[in-house]
Amino acid sequence: MAVQRQPHPRQHQHRPGSPAAFRWSVILNSGLSALQLVIGVSFGSLALIGDAVHNLGDVAGLLLGWGAERLSARAPSKRYTYGFGRSTQLASLANAVFILMASAVVLVEGVQRLFEPVEVSAGPVLWAAAIGVAVNLFSARLFGADAGHDLNRRAAVIHLLTDAAVSAAVLIAALVVGFTGWNWLDAATAIGVGLAVAWSGIEILRQSLSIVLDAVPEGIDQAAVEAALRQLPGVLNVHHVHIWALSTSQSALTAHVVRHPGSIDDLDWLHQAKQRLAQLGIAHSTIQLEPPPQEV
Ligand SMILES: [Zn+2]
Numbered sequence: 001m002a003v004q005r006q007p008h009p010r011q012h013q014h015r016p017g018s019p020a021a022f023r024w025s026v027i028l029n030s031g032l033s034a035l036q037l038v039i040g041v042s043f044g045s046l047a048l049i050g051d052a053v054h055n056l057g058d059v060a061g062l063l064l065g066w067g068a069e070r071l072s073a074r075a076p077s078k079r080y081t082y083g084f085g086r087s088t089q090l091a092s093l094a095n096a097v098f099i100l101m102a103s104a105v106v107l108v109e110g111v112q113r114l115f116e117p118v119e120v121s122a123g124p125v126l127w128a129a130a131i132g133v134a135v136n137l138f139s140a141r142l143f144g145a146d147a148g149h150d151l152n153r154r155a156a157v158i159h160l161l162t163d164a165a166v167s168a169a170v171l172i173a174a175l176v177v178g179f180t181g182w183n184w185l186d187a188a189t190a191i192g193v194g195l196a197v198a199w200s201g202i203e204i205l206r207q208s209l210s211i212v213l214d215a216v217p218e219g220i221d222q223a224a225v226e227a228a229l230r231q232l233p234g235v236l237n238v239h240h241v242h243i244w245a246l247s248t249s250q251s252a253l254t255a256h257v258v259r260h261p262g263s264i265d266d267l268d269w270l271h272q273a274k275q276r277l278a279q280l281g282i283a284h285s286t287i288q289l290e291p292p293p294q295e296v
């Protein structure tokens with residue numbers, strides 16, 4: 001039996017959305033960020049600048065994710081024996097740092113402007129925010145067209161809808177500033193936007209750190225995996241179980257299993273164990289079989 005020769009099942013990484021959806025959201029979001037930055041700076045709206053910073057973070061996330069995905073598709077080398085799957089995590093880590101720094105700038109500036117409001121020209125700001133709503137709703141439709149049950153894509157759609165809501169808040173604030181002349185409201189909105197951006201940055205940081213620090217991947221239940229191993233024939237004890245992510249889509253396990261010889265052949269047992277683990281989402285497993293302790 002060629003159990004050890006079995007090729008590792010390869011899983012595919014999926015960027016959320018088709019290549020066309022990806023390309024369009026990069027182009028549209030870059031254009032949108034540039035427009036919002038220029039209008040925000042020229043017409044005094046920090047809220048709009050905050051929205052631009054967020055959209056810029058999205059573009060950086062998409063591009064970094066794309067580059068890292070290409071890198072992680074490369075075969076493992078003699079030196080990098082795990083391949084480059086984790087480059088996606090490094091990319092998110094870098095993006096999280098960028099987002100957090102940018103949101104800190106918006107927050108500090110927002111607090112300063114609360115006390116010394118800057119004159120805001122509501123008209124252009126209103127239009128730029130409206131374009132933000134339109135672009136994000138359109139992108140959500142692009143991604144949503146084939147979202148189905150794919151969690152990544154649904155997350156992308158929810159993200160885009162949230163972005164549309166943020167732009168809508170900037171739009172409403174501009175409208176109120178236009179009618180009332182309350183320039184401080186723009187700063188207050190900017191603080192809200194800055195907090196939302198910081199929160200998304202922390203979430204990205206938390207996710208990428210959990211992979212960098214070898215946490216058990218989300219969606220895999222460590223206790224259930226150990227129980228599944230214990231239920232296999234002849235198993236007396238399972239210990240030293242480690243489960244970690246090789247990339248966003250591939251998980252690995254090492255475990256020591258003490259088992260009674262005799263019930264079935266070791267290679268057959270390993271074959272069963274690997275199949276069971278694959279069902280639980282772990283495609284890359286290494287199991288050390290150990291004999292039961294000698295009774296003296
Ligand atoms: Zn966004």
Ligand SMILES: [Zn+2]
Binds near residue numbers: 257290
């Ligand atoms: Zn052991």
